[in-house]
Amino acid sequence: MKKALKEFLIKNKSFVVLVIFCIIVSIVNERFFTVSNILNILRQTSINSVIAVGMTFVILTGGIDLSVGSILAISGAVVAAMVSQGNNAFIAVIAALAIGAALGAFNGLIISKGKIQPFIATLGVMTLVRGYTLVFTDGKPISAGSSEAASAFSNIGAGYFLGIPLPIYIMIIVFGLAYYILKHTRTGRYVYSLGCNEEATIYSGINTDRIKILVYTISGLLAALAGIIITARLSSAQPQAGTGYELDAIAAVVLGGTSLAGGSGGIFGTVIGALIIGVLNNSLNLMDVSSYYQLLLKGLVILVAVLLDRKQKK
Amino acid sequence: MSDSIIKMKGVTKEFPGVKALKSVDLNIYKGKIMALLGENGAGKSTLMKILTGVYEKTTGEIILNGKPVQIKNTREAQNMGIAIIHQELNLISNLSIGENIFLGREPVNSFGKIEWSKLYKAAKLIMDRLGITEKPETLVGELSIGKQQMVEIAKALSLNAQVIVMDEPTGALTDKETDSLFRVIRELKAEGRSIVYISHRLKEIFQICDDVTILRDGQFIAEYPINDVNEDKIIELMVGRKLSEQYPRINCQLGENLLEVKNLTNAYVKDISFSIRSGEIVGLAGLMGSGRTELARTIYGVYGKDKGEIIVQGKAVDIKSPGQAIRNGISYVSEDRKGNGVVLGLNIKENISLSVLQKLSGIFGIIDKKKEENAALDSIQGMSIKTSGVKQLVKNLSGGNQQKVSLSKSLMTGPKILILDEPTRGVDVGAKKEIYDIINQFKQAGMSIIMISSEIPEILGMSDRIMVMHEGRISGCIEREQADQERIMRLAVGQREVTI
CATH class of the missing domain: 3.40.50.300 (P-loop containing nucleotide triphosphate hydrolases)
Structure with a gap:
């Protein structure tokens, strides 16, 4: 038992970092370790977490997805527009998810069939989709309105169940599903295999193009889900929503110990990575650190954490 | 035989969970060629990586010219005059021969500009000695594998290496290229340099080496002057048992x-x-x-x-x-094991099942872990794969065992x-x-x-x-x-x- 615990801690250094970090912050600021603040952190983390889960799939195959922020924005705009026009909230959500998945699949197609580097392909799609979002919204926020559908819709982002915000449930479900898929299904195994050695995976008779398309589709779908949560919470969609979110998601994945080269890492690390970023943001806010310094500190924490991890792996 | 330039004594190397070397001795004599033999996984590469500073030894000592030394990294090894030519050549194919030879040690003037004429002149000198007739400006990528090998040797000479380790140098060479490599090796020997020669081709060992050291399972087995042994004796020492029939051909009833x-x-x-x-x-x-x-x-x-x-x-x-x-x-077992035969970063079980996960999983593609593990255990037993368990990473297996994993993976598809x-x-x-x-x-x-x-x-x-x-x-x-x-x-x- 003791040995198992020790092994767990060595393997999950980021978890140790998170715990130590939380202890320090709660000593420095008594407002940190309260139920309402913890729920607050989790709710705020949910957006980045959901995106980071999709990003984990992509990065495990050795790819990268820069388009998630833009996909978040367009799906938010679509869902807000549909709800404001009086559509059923459920149908609007499905439509927005479908758009995210389709855009993700488009990424996957360019990368696998078009044989374009993921960085370039998703950079192109990121710009394209951001441009389209601006055209679609005319650069202005779209309010979901105040209809019955709109208030039902806003529950997704602002509602509670048993005193806990709904986005937290969504985040937990997404984490759970993703963990299970990566750990226990064929698809998960193929994702790791593809990330380790694409050629050997092809030679083993596996259609790697299909896996690539799938992971980008998952990433697009989850980015759209994040867009729906944000839009529901604010009851309006911002044309510039999600700008830079791809970087937070990548940071969460890498902080969690997943290798950018692909093939190693996993969802548990990403959970921790996203929480580290969430706790960092929250604690700096609690301590009234100016947002300029917040960015600076965030950058430093990411660099130090990754360097520490790298050193230990050697 | 006291004139050894390097003596490795009781060298042990432990990796997490594995003892790769158990108290191994190796003597490298001045102006002599030492063959280092052993099956794959016997510890030859590990031993050479310790000698050239890639790994640090766990215990044991290395004595250079009578003085104990610590070799902490590859640069220190280079400074002590120890160079290695790897099986997979470490050349940069879109740089020239001259640039490759002096990579990282380019002659520069006081502004930091590389003095190209000096570099190429120095390169030419070394190349002439080795009989490389190409221009030093030629890109390495345009050379045959044999010539590239010569460039590696040139690099070792430019470092003034006294001890050169050659790991399977003739693996990709034609007979003619092998001959000229041997000529160069003999010249290096005549200059008083020492060579450690690793090869699976026993014929070559008898052609070129003076002494032979044999390892098995990470242990030192024996050192002999080459004239005291023959091929059968060496094979026997390497595998630890007598080899009967080498090719066990059987006759089968031919079908459709x-x-x-x-x-x-x-x-x-x-x-x-x-x-x-x-x-x-x-x-x-x-x-x-x-x-x-x-x-x-x-x-x-x-x-x-x-x-x-x-x-x-x-x-x-x-x-x-x-x-x-x-x-x-139809199934295919690749010649390029690491490139497309097995997935080194996955474990044995995951490799063996990779092609047949379809059969080993149920609804939603959920893998039946028990079935998967049993299939892997059957293969490990059937092929007698030497491993600590189904969860060992394939990159930690020896070449022969990796090949068996590759075979198992193919066989799984029926x-x-x-x-x-x-x-x-x-x-x-x-x-x-x-x-x-x-x-x-x-x-x-x-x-x-x-x-x-x-x-x-x-x-x-x-x-x-x-x-x-x-x-x-x-x-x-x-x-x-x-x-x-x-x-x-x-x-x-x-x-x-x-x-x-």
């Missing part, structure tokens, strides 16, 4: 035609037609670049075909990917037609025999086996029928009884002969 290939043509192969029966081993011989591997990969669906038919058990099949080949009962591409390349003598036995089991089970090999004795020893390729075509087909080394070679170099 399992595979028929008609007029197969693409960018790599031209107009290939042949057939193979159940229980038959067809040896596919030919020189490097003759299109053997390409033929195999075309049948396996890696490369597309322009023309021709592939017929499995009387039915024409359309194969456009390895997945389709597997579903049609193939009727098995294409083995250099099945014993880079595999040590003992494991070779085991692999031959495994191949024979497949044969007895009624599979059709196409075995590609560059080792003609292996082809002769295992095959029922031998096909020889030359420049993308089949240049001849010989029944085993009529086959000999010379006939195969003649066909391989494209000489026509009277058909049988």
Whole structure:
């Protein structure tokens, strides 16, 4: 038992970092370790977490997805527009998810069939989709309105169940599903295999193009889900929503110990990575650190954490 | 024999969970060539990595010119005059010969500009000594493998290395290139430099080495002057038992035609037609670049075909990917184990099951872990894979055991037609025999086996029928009884002969 615990801690250094970090912050600021603040952190983390889960799939195959922020924005705009026009909230959500998945699949197609580097392909799609979002919204926020559908819709982002915000449930479900898929299904195994050695995976008779398309589709779908949560919470969609979110998601994945080269890492690390970023943001806010310094500190924490991890792996 | 330049004494190296070396001794004598022999996984590479500063030893000592030294990194090793030429060459192909030789040590003027004329002049001097006739400005990528090897040696000389370790230097060389390598090695020896020579080709050892050190299972077994031993003795020491029959060929009842290939043509192969029966081993011989591997990969669906038919058990099949080949009962074990044979970063179990996860999983693609583990355990037992368990990463296995994992992965798909591409390349003598036995089991089970090999004795020893390729075509087909080394070679170099 003791040995198992020790092994767990060595393997999950980021978890140790998170715990130590939380202890320090709660000593420095008594407002940190309260139920309402913890729920607050989790709710705020949910957006980045959901995106980071999709990003984990992509990065495990050795790819990268820069388009998630833009996909978040367009799906938010679509869902807000549909709800404001009086559509059923459920149908609007499905439509927005479908758009995210389709855009993700488009990424996957360019990368696998078009044989374009993921960085370039998703950079192109990121710009394209951001441009389209601006055209679609005319650069202005779209309010979901105040209809019955709109208030039902806003529950997704602002509602509670048993005193806990709904986005937290969504985040937990997404984490759970993703963990299970990566750990226990064929698809998960193929994702790791593809990330380790694409050629050997092809030679083993596996259609790697299909896996690539799938992971980008998952990433697009989850980015759209994040867009729906944000839009529901604010009851309006911002044309510039999600700008830079791809970087937070990548940071969460890498902080969690997943290798950018692909093939190693996993969802548990990403959970921790996203929480580290969430706790960092929250604690700096609690301590009234100016947002300029917040960015600076965030950058430093990411660099130090990754360097520490790298050193230990050697 | 007191004039040793390097003495490694009681060197032990432990990796997490494994003792790779157990108190190994190695003496390198001044102006002598020491052969370092052992099966794959015997610890040769680990020992050399310690000598050249890639790994740090756990215990033991290294004595250089009578003084104990600590070699902490590769640069320190270089400064002590120890250089290594790896099996996989470490050259940068889009830099010139001169740039490669002096990489990281370019002569610069006081502004930091590289003094090209000085660099190329110095490079030329060393190259002349080695008989490299190319211009020093030539890009390394344009050179043959043999020439690239010479560039590596030039690099070692430019460091003024007194001890040069050569790991399988002739693996990719032609006979002519091997001869000129040996000439250079003898000259280096005459200059008083010492060489550690690692090779699986025992003939070469007797041609060039003065002494031989043998390792087995990470342990020091023996050191002999080369004249005191013969090939059989060395093999016996390497594998720790007497080798009986090297090629255990068996005769099988031949069955129906399992595979028929008609007029197969693409960018790599031209107009290939042949057939193979159940229980038959067809040896596919030919020189490097003759299109053997390409033929195999075309049948396996890696490369597309322009023309021709592939017929499995009387039915024409359309194969456009390895997945389709597997579903049609064709499997391929690659010659490039690390490149596309196994996934080094996954464990044994995950590798063995990779091609058949479909069969090992239920709804939603959920993998039945118990079934998967049992399948892996069966393979480990059936192939006698030496491992600490199903969860050991394949990158931590020796070459022979990796090959067995690769074979297991193929076998899991239940193939009727098995294409083995250099099945014993880079595999040590003992494991070779085991692999031959495994191949024979497949044969007895009624599979059709196409075995590609560059080792003609292996082809002769295992095959029922031998096909020889030359420049993308089949240049001849010989029944085993009529086959000999010379006939195969003649066909391989494209000489026509009277058909049988």
